[in-house]
Amino acid sequence: MPRVPMSDGDAKHLLETCDLLRVAFHDGTAPYLLPLGCVWHDGALYGVTDSGRKTEIASENSRVAFQTDTSRQTGLFEWESVTGEGRFELVTEPTEIGQAMAKLQPFVASAPDWWREEQAPKMAAGELLVWRIRPGTVTGVRYVRPT
Numbered sequence: 001m002p003r004v005p006m007s008d009g010d011a012k013h014l015l016e017t018c019d020l021l022r023v024a025f026h027d028g029t030a031p032y033l034l035p036l037g038c039v040w041h042d043g044a045l046y047g048v049t050d051s052g053r054k055t056e057i058a059s060e061n062s063r064v065a066f067q068t069d070t071s072r073q074t075g076l077f078e079w080e081s082v083t084g085e086g087r088f089e090l091v092t093e094p095t096e097i098g099q100a101m102a103k104l105q106p107f108v109a110s111a112p113d114w115w116r117e118e119q120a121p122k123m124a125a126g127e128l129l130v131w132r133i134r135p136g137t138v139t140g141v142r143y144v145r146p147t
Contacts, residue, residue: 002143002144002146003141003142003143004141004142004143004144005139005140005141006080006082006140006141006142007140008138008140010080010140010142011082011138011139011140012138014068014069014070014080014082014140015040015045015068015082015135015138016040017040018038018040018045018068018082019037019038019039019107020035020036020037020038020068020072021035021036021037021038021045021047021066021067021068021133022034022035022036022066022067022068023035023036023054023064023065023066023088023133024064024065024066024067025053025054025057025058025061025064025088026057026061026063026064027057027060027061028060028061032053032054032057034054036049036131037107039100039103039104039107041099041100041103042099043134044132044133044134044135045066045086045132045133045135046091046100046103046104046130046131046132047104047130047131048101048104048108048128048129048130048131049128049129049131050122050127050128050129051127051129054088055090055129058088058089058090062087062088062089063085063086063087063088064085064086064087064088064133065083065084065085066083066084066085066086066133066135067081067082067083067084068081068082069081069082077143078142078143078144078145079142079143080140080141080142080143081140081141081142082138082139082140083138083139083140084135084136084137084138084139085135085136085137086133086134086135086136087133087134087136088131088132088133089131089132089133089134090129090130090131090132091129091130091131091132096130096132097130100130100132101130104130
């Protein structure tokens with residue numbers, strides 16, 4: 001199956017429409033990879049999280065690699081994938097937090113009841129953190145059916 005580079009516009013479109021991002025952190029010894037829910041807003045990827053290993057690693061080394069793809073929709077044989085690098089940053093500016101939360105609201109609203117019940121006390125206590133990754137380098141590829 002031919003691997004074809006995606007245009008910058010197509011790669012950006014995939015980032016604009018993704019809701020799951022795999023993010024690789026590195027603590028200087030080993031990588032730490034996990035999936036994070038996300039939305040695209042104002043040229044960056046945003047999500048919410050609580051404190052933990054990823055935020056500890058990012059406080060020392062904010063450089064991350066990330067990846068998203070369409071395999072959930074298309075299967076394993078015909079998909080598009082975008083990989084890139086950027087910096088994982090916690091958002092502290094109230095206006096930016098509000099804008100990001102507004103964009104994330106449909107994502108949160110579609111979450112299962114158990115997740116919202118689990119997260120509600122954290123939200124009320126202000127323990128959920130908004131994060132942002134501004135992509136630096138981005139590369140997209142697609143696997144297509146041979147013609």
